[in-house]
Amino acid sequence: AQSVTQLGSHVSVSEGALVLLRCNYSSSVPPYLFWYVQYPNQGLQLLLKYTSAATLVKGINGFEAEFKKSETSFHLTKPSAHMSDAAEYFCAVNFGNEKLTFGTGTRLTIIP
Amino acid sequence: SAVISQKPSRDICQRGTSLTIQCQVDSQVTMMFWYRQQPGQSLTLIATANQGSEATYESGFVIDKFPISRPNLTFSTLTVSNMSPEDSSIYLCSVEGGLVLTYGYTFGSGTRLTVV
Numbered sequence: 001a002q003s004v005t006q007l008g009s010h011v012s013v014s015e016g017a018l019v020l021l022r023c024n025y026s027s028s029v030p031p032y033l034f035w036y037v038q039y040p041n042q043g044l045q046l047l048l049k050y051t052s053a054a055t056l057v058k059g060i061n062g063f064e065a066e067f068k069k070s071e072t073s074f075h076l077t078k079p080s081a082h083m084s085d086a087a088e089y090f091c092a093v094n095f096g097n098e099k100l101t102f103g104t105g106t107r108l109t110i111i112p
Numbered sequence: 113s114a115v116i117s118q119k120p121s122r123d124i125c126q127r128g129t130s131l132t133i134q135c136q137v138d139s140q141v142t143m144m145f146w147y148r149q150q151p152g153q154s155l156t157l158i159a160t161a162n163q164g165s166e167a168t169y170e171s172g173f174v175i176d177k178f179p180i181s182r183p184n185l186t187f188s189t190l191t192v193s194n195m196s197p198e199d200s201s202i203y204l205c206s207v208e209g210g211l212v213l214t215y216g217y218t219f220g221s222g223t224r225l226t227v228v
Contacts, residue, residue: 034216034217036219041224042221042222043118043204043219043220043221043222044155044204044219045219046216046217046218049216090154090155092217098143098160098208099145099157099160100145100155100157100206100217101157102154102155102156103154104153104154105153105154
C-alpha cells in the first residue's frame, strides 16, 4: 500500500543547530515528493519538491531535502535553525494519481 | 503559480446548519481539491473536483454531507451540511497547476470552522 510516514510528531532544536525532519514513503512507482510548512493560523506554503530531476533539492528559507530511492526517504534539513522556522512541517507525496497524500506532520520548536 | 482566494476565513456556526466555502483561483485549472484538517491533525483529502463532472469523494466522505460545485475552471464551492461539533476543522482548497514539475500544489489560506 502507498503511504507516507513522518517520524517524530515533535522535534525541538536549539537556535543555530541542524534541523532534520524525517519522511519515508512506500510506493512501487517513483513518486513526486513535497515538503510544506504551515505557520500558526495560516495555510500551507511549498518549501520544495522532488520531481525526478536532481536528488538534492534546494528550497526556500535555506531548507533542502535529498531523495534517496534505496531508503525510500526524503528528509528535510537546514544547517542552522532560526526562531522563525518554528512551524508545522508536512511531507506530501503524489503517487501518480493526481492527489497528494500527507504525512502526519512534525511540529518544529526552536529553543533560544 | 496560481493564487487562491478562499472565503470565509473563519466562521462559527450552529449545529444543524450548513456552511458554503468558496475557492476562487486566478487562473484556469483542471483539478481542484478539498481537504479537511482536524485540530492538531494532518490534511485529509475530501474530494477532487473537475469542471463539468461530478466530484470524486474519498473513502469516508459522502456527497450528501459535503456537496461540491465546480461551475467553471476558476471556481469551486464546498458545503458542509447539517453540521455537528465534529465538523469543527480547517477546510482548505488546493489546485495543481497542470505542471506539477514546475508549480507543485498551491493551497488556499483555509477556512477555520467552529460548530457550536
